[in-house]
Amino acid sequence: MDRAIYTAMGAASAVLDQQAVVSNNMANASTPGFRAQLSAFRAAPVEGPSIPTRTLVVDSTPGNDFSLGPVEQTGRDLDVALQQDGWLAVRLPDGSEGYTRNGNIEVDSEGQLRVQGFPLMGDGGPLEVPPQAQVTISPDGTISALGAGDEPKAIAQIGRLKMVRDSGSGLVHGDDGVFHAVGQAALANDPTLKLMPGTIEGSNVSPVKAMVSMIANARQFEMQMKVINNVNDNAQRANQLLGPS
Structure with a gap:
């Protein structure tokens, strides 16, 4: 018994x-x-x-x-949705990289781009924009900023989002809410990936x-x-x- x-x-x-x-x-x-x-x-x-x-x-x-989760049109300049197997790279507190498909990008008080509270990574490191600037993101991940009161022709390129490709087999979900690469420090940037500005992918x-x-x-x-x-x-x-x- x-x-x-x-x-x-x-x-x-x-x-x-x-x-x-x-x-x-x-x-x-x-x-x-x-x-x-x-x-x-x-x-x-x-x-x-x-x-x-x-x-x-x-x-x-x-x-x-x-x-894939459902993709919705938001019209917000800082919302992006990625292709299948595409991921955005973020910097973790220990200096390593994490990966997420959350395309709800925010700008903090210091002008740093963040996703889920983590700094968003670009080709050369974390991305920052001038305070009060109007930020736009192109389909290839290029980020442009127009300062408050500047003429449209004064728009400047800030950098390009780091986007990596992985089907999920090389990633493991962490307790911090983002995915981590298995067996390597960081995934390589994939310049062929495209994103859809003004849209966001929901939960699956x-x-x-x-x-x-x-x-x-x-x-x-x-x-x-x-x-x-x-x-x-x-x-x-x-x-x-x-x-x-």
Whole structure:
């Protein structure tokens, strides 16, 4: 009976972990460029002094769904959407690079371009624009700025966005919300990539599917709790039968 309790407890714990992944996807259903995390159960052998013939089921996150999300027209000059397999490069606090498909670019108080709070990388490093300048981005990633009160012909090129290409196989999702290159410090810039200014790619999370998964996980958890309660009740009845009358 104890084995049944531990088996049901392990299953309930795995369902809770899977529910956390689905909940995180649901919370990011409106985050631009978000890639849904995948969750799955896998068999793990039980190690011990006996013959390894028993296995347990554990939850795992094998990767992310890299399918395209819906692209919407915003008309905002600093919104961009990338081609399939295209990524924007950002600088992380430790000086390394991270990658994101979030095209919602912002300008901070010091004129630095940022995405998700991280400095946006260009060909030569983080990009900055003059204060109060009107910023435009061309399809090849070139950033131009027109100072406040300047004539249209005074527009100047600031730099070019660093865009890299990866199908997702060489990237892993980090706890900081961006992707990191596997086995190398940084990905190379791909000058052939194009983007769509004035548009933004939404999250590829389906709220309906995520809600269905959350309900299914909740029902599985309840079923495991019933197994534990039933086994516990059976153990109590057995103790009463075997106990002194």
